[in-house]
Amino acid sequence: MSLIPKIVAAAICIAAYSTIAQADPKSVESTEHQAKADYAAAKKQAAADYKAAKDKCHALSGNDRDVCLKQAKADYTAAVEDAKADEKSVHARAEATEEKMEADYKVAREKCDAMSRDAKRACVAQAKAQYKQ
Numbered sequence: 276m277s278l279i280p281k282i283v284a285a286a287i288c289i290a291a292y293s294t295i296a297q298a299d300p301k302s303v304e305s306t307e308h309q310a311k312a313d314y315a316a317a318k319k320q321a322a323a324d325y326k327a328a329k330d331k332c333h334a335l336s337g338n339d340r341d342v343c344l345k346q347a348k349a350d351y352t353a354a355v356e357d358a359k360a361d362e363k364s365v366h367a368r369a370e371a372t373e374e375k376m377e378a379d380y381k382v383a384r385e386k387c388d389a390m391s392r393d394a395k396r397a398c399v400a401q402a403k404a405q406y407k408q
Contacts, residue, residue: 304369317358317361320354321358325351331343377406387399
């Protein structure tokens with residue numbers, strides 16, 4: 276497998292993590308959607324790379340050809356598994372962000388309990404605005 280798909284996958288992960296770090300529930304959903312699209316694109320790229328590698332192997336013969344084909348298949352498998360791992364990582368990060376926001380919301384609501392009437396309503400409204408977008 277060439278270095279370029281690995282660099283592209285790393286860049287995708289970095290971009291996804293920076294988007295998740297913003298902690299906006301809508302961006303979390305879009306990040307998960309983007310992770311699925313990135314996974315599909317990575318699989319498609321891996322398949323194209325595999326086909327190109329196999330085509331190069333056909334010029335060889337004997338054991339050299341067998342080794343070339345096995346290496347092409349191994350590179351394809353590695354690329355697909357890396358893409359799966361990246362997608363799962365982005366999904367897990369998004370889920371963790373949602374859980375953190377829920378926990379922070381509960382803390383903010385608890386702080387509001389010490390207030391009364393209008394101050395409490397305003398506090399709860401602010402907590403919802405901040406953590407429940």
